[in-house]
Amino acid sequence: MLLPVIKMRVMLLCIMLPCLSVSAQVDIADFDNPNQHALYQKVIKELRCLVCQNQSLADSNSDLAKDLRRKSYEMIRQDKNYDEIIQYMIERYGEFVLYRPRITPATLLLWFSPFVILIAIAGFALLKIRKPRQPTHTKFSKQQLANAKSLIDKSAL
Numbered sequence: 001m002l003l004p005v006i007k008m009r010v011m012l013l014c015i016m017l018p019c020l021s022v023s024a025q026v027d028i029a030d031f032d033n034p035n036q037h038a039l040y041q042k043v044i045k046e047l048r049c050l051v052c053q054n055q056s057l058a059d060s061n062s063d064l065a066k067d068l069r070r071k072s073y074e075m076i077r078q079d080k081n082y083d084e085i086i087q088y089m090i091e092r093y094g095e096f097v098l099y100r101p102r103i104t105p106a107t108l109l110l111w112f113s114p115f116v117i118l119i120a121i122a123g124f125a126l127l128k129i130r131k132p133r134q135p136t137h138t139k140f141s142k143q144q145l146a147n148a149k150s151l152i153d154k155s156a157l
Helices: 002-021 034-046 063-077 082-093 108-130 142-156
Strands: none
Touching: 034 063, 034 082, 063 082
8 A cells, every 4th residue: 555655756756856957057247346247237138039039138048148148248348338238239130139129210100009009999989988879760650650559559458
C-alpha cells in the first residue's frame, strides 16, 4: 500500500526537477555612477523588443533584446545621452522600436483615433437617447374602423 504512494512522489519529483533549474539570465551592467544606471533603466524600459513586440527590452530575454541592451549599455558608457541613444535606435530600427511612439503626423491616427471613436460613439448614443420617438399615427378608413368595431363587438359576446 505504501509503495504506490512512494512511486507517485518520486515520479512527481522527477517531473518537477527540470522546472527548478530554469532561471532567467540577468544582465550585469556596471556603471561609473548612479545617473548612468538610471539612464540605462529608463532606456531599456522605453525601447520595445522587436522580437517579442509586447515587451520592453527590460522584460525580454530574446537574443535581439540582449544585443540592444548591450548596445544601450555601450552607448551610455560612451557618455551618450538619452536622446542620442533613442535617435540611434530609431535610425537603425525605425519608430517601431519605441514602446510609446512619438506624436508625429504619421502617428496622429494611432494616438487620437481611440478618442475620436469614443466621442463618435458617445455622440451617436446621445442622439439616440435624446431623440424622442415620434408616434406613428396611421389613418384608417371608415370601413376599416367599422370592421374593427364589429370584431370587438363579436368577441365581447
